Amino acid sequence: MNYPFWDEPMGYGVLMAVIAVFHVFVSHFAIGGGLYLVVSEQLARKAGDTRRLKFLEDLSKFFVLVTLVAGAVTGVGIWFVIGLLSPTATEALIHNYVWGWATEWTFFVVEIAAAMIYFYGWKTMAPRAHIIVGWIYFVAAWMSLLIINGIITFMLTPGQWLATGDFWDGFFNPTFWPSLVLRTGVCVMLAGLYALLVASRCEAGEFKARTVRYSAGWGIAGLAVTAVCQYWYWKAIPAAVTAKALQSMPTPILSVEVSIWLAAGIGALLVIFGLLAPRKFGFGAAAMLMALGLAWFGAFEWFRESIRKPYIITGYIYANGVEVAHADRYKKEGCLAQMAYKTGDDGADLFRHACRSCHTLDGYKALKPAFDGADRAFINAIVSATHQLRGNMPPFPGTAAEADKIADYLSHHTDRRSLAEICKLQGVELGWKAYEIRCGKCHVIGAASDKSKSFAGQSADDLNNMLNTAADLGEGMPAYTGDATERKALVAFLQTLGKGGTK
Ligand code: HEC
Numbered sequence: 006m007n008y009p010f011w012d013e014p015m016g017y018g019v020l021m022a023v024i025a026v027f028h029v030f031v032s033h034f035a036i037g038g039g040l041y042l043v044v045s046e047q048l049a050r051k052a053g054d055t056r057r058l059k060f061l062e063d064l065s066k067f068f069v070l071v072t073l074v075a076g077a078v079t080g081v082g083i084w085f086v087i088g089l090l091s092p093t094a095t096e097a098l099i100h101n102y103v104w105g106w107a108t109e110w111t112f113f114v115v116e117i118a119a120a121m122i123y124f125y126g127w128k129t130m131a132p133r134a135h136i137i138v139g140w141i142y143f144v145a146a147w148m149s150l151l152i153i154n155g156i157i158t159f160m161l162t163p164g165q166w167l168a169t170g171d172f173w174d175g176f177f178n179p180t181f182w183p184s185l186v187l188r189t190g191v192c193v194m195l196a197g198l199y200a201l202l203v204a205s206r207c208e209a210g211e212f213k214a215r216t217v218r219y220s221a222g223w224g225i226a227g228l229a230v231t232a233v234c235q236y237w238y239w240k241a242i243p244a245a246v247t248a249k250a251l252q253s254m255p256t257p258i259l260s261v262e263v264s265i266w267l268a269a270g271i272g273a274l275l276v277i278f279g280l281l282a283p284r285k286f287g288f289g290a291a292a293m294l295m296a297l298g299l300a301w302f303g304a305f306e307w308f309r310e311s312i313r314k315p316y317i318i319t320g321y322i323y324a325n326g327v328e329v330a331h332a333d334r335y336k337k338e339g340c341l342a343q344m345a346y347k348t349g350d351d352g353a354d355l356f357r358h359a360c361r362s363c364h365t366l367d368g369y370k371a372l373k374p375a376f377d378g379a380d381r382a383f384i385n386a387i388v389s390a391t392h393q394l395r396g397n398m399p400p401f402p403g404t405a406a407e408a409d410k411i412a413d414y415l416s417h418h419t420d421r422r423s424l425a426e427i428c429k430l431q432g433v434e435l436g437w438k439a440y441e442i443r444c445g446k447c448h449v450i451g452a453a454s455d456k457s458k459s460f461a462g463q464s465a466d467d468l469n470n471m472l473n474t475a476a477d478l479g480e481g482m483p484a485y486t487g488d489a490t491e492r493k494a495l496v497a498f499l500q501t502l503g504k505g506g507t508k
């Protein structure tokens with residue numbers, strides 16, 4: 006590590022998810038809400054609709070509070086978390102896009118100033134000037150999205166930048182346009198959802214019904230743009246990445262499926278309660294829409310983050326912060342030699358550098374239960390072969406001696422009694438547990454590297470022989486080092502697997 010660290014127990018991934026999802030939910034509303042306010046104000050002024058102008062004034066108060074306070078605080082929060090999660094990648098983003106960030110911050114300052122003037126100007130400003138300020142707000146906010154969108158999409162699909170290192174190649178990368186239009190759709194959708202939340206508190210009657218219907222229209226229009234762009238976005242990701250995801254990455258695929266269902270739920274609620282029965286639109290439906298919207302955004306961002314594995318910037322920096330260009334040097338000279346900041350406990354430092362950006366010992370993606378009952382030789386083999394495991398992890402960035410130091414560190418934190426003693430199981434049940442610990446990390450039953458068919462028709466002796474030569478079966482596959490009880494149970498379980506059972 007080249008920076009001090011903070012071992013918070015939650016796992017950086019969880020911290021990031023909580024803060025980032027909340028932030029995008031607020032910041033996209035900050036853009037769409039600005040558009041909603043100024044467009045609706047123009048319509049209301051043209052129609053001389055004072056009731057609606059009053060509603061918009063109320064909405065703008067809620068809007069300023071939510072976007073300026075919650076948006077700005079969580080935005081700064083993201084910088085803190087990415088600094089913890091991956092200082093190297095944060096540094097790379099700052100260095101490559103320093104003018105991008107400077108431009109973005111300039112737009113942000115304009116956005117904040119315009120929002121304040123717009124809010125305080127309802128009573129004091131001439132209508133025309135007020136509307137102009139509203140448009141300045143929206144354009145500045147959308148421009149800041151445009152810039153951040155270039156940098157965020159760069160992390161997933163850096164495209165030609167990898168070869169040229171050119172700012173514009175990285176900025177206008179293959180997913181830039183689909184993501185920009187998609188996020189603009191999201192802004193419009195969220196403007197509708199937030200306005201519905203405020204409208205749900207209005208007194209029942211004609212005004213409420215037409216405001217609900219109008220806002221639901223924004224929600225549906227935004228959702229339609231988003232749905233089309235999600236497909237366009239998927240198609241813009243290099244085919245090799247999406248093909249690999251379909252074959253062996255359950256997380257991004259699951260998150261796409263979840264996001265489709267959530268979008269369908271949002272669409273259904275908008276049509277039923279927003280368009281067909283706007284008079285019945287209550288706080289419950291509005292809150293449900295907000296919850297679905299937040300969950301949808303979570304699923305989408307989860308997809309974007311997880312399909313990038315094992316990289317944090319595709320093809321450039323691995324998720325553990327090792328630059329791809331330096332990976333060979335790490336392997337040769339060792340990981341410790343590359344660390345400017347060390348605590349003196351090599352095992353712990355190596356664990357922090359190689360694994361801690363994604364795993365904790367016993368919190369989020371805990372490694373302790375993955376190794377309970379396993380011996381140090383086995384742990385060592387797994388540490389050295391992380392790129393072979395499920396999870397699309399980066400290759401281990403260090404020497405064999407360093408892998409052993411991590412194994413030593415991990416084995417001191419795991420339960421070193423025998424597996425049978427720990428889980429109090431026997432027979433096939435114990436064998437299933439042994440499979441989970443010793444084989445299932447690479448051969449997931451029912452997934453890409455399932456070996457169940459190889460066990461069909463094998464006798465116990467055949468299987469024992471296979472285990473004797475385990476280390477020769479594949480690159481990175483560990484030797485079998487479990488005790489006799491566990492081995493017998495595992496063989497029994499492999500036989501049931503060969504017969505098509507899973508337990
Ligand atoms: C880029 C993030 C990342 C890094 C860095 C990383 N892992 Fe993983 N690891 C994962 C993911 C994702 C999974 C799949 C976990 C899941 O399905 O819940 C996983 C799974 C595992 C598993 C299987 C878990 C189980 O329950 O059997 C082990 C063991 C493991 N990792 C060890 C390590 C070790 C040791 C290191 C450091 C040398 C490391 N990982 C570095 C992301 C990472």
Ligand code: HEC
Pocket residue numbers: 386387390393394440443444445446447448454456459471475478479480481482483485
């Ligand atoms: C670190 C990852 C890893 C672990 C853990 C692992 N294997 Fe493998 N295994 C591999 C790789 C890599 C190959 C070779 C490529 C392939 O066939 O998929 C392989 C090949 C095999 C094969 C031969 C392939 C065939 O089709 O006949 C069998 C059988 C097998 N493993 C069984 C097991 C069993 C049983 C365990 C648990 C005791 C286990 N493996 C644990 C990575 C692993």
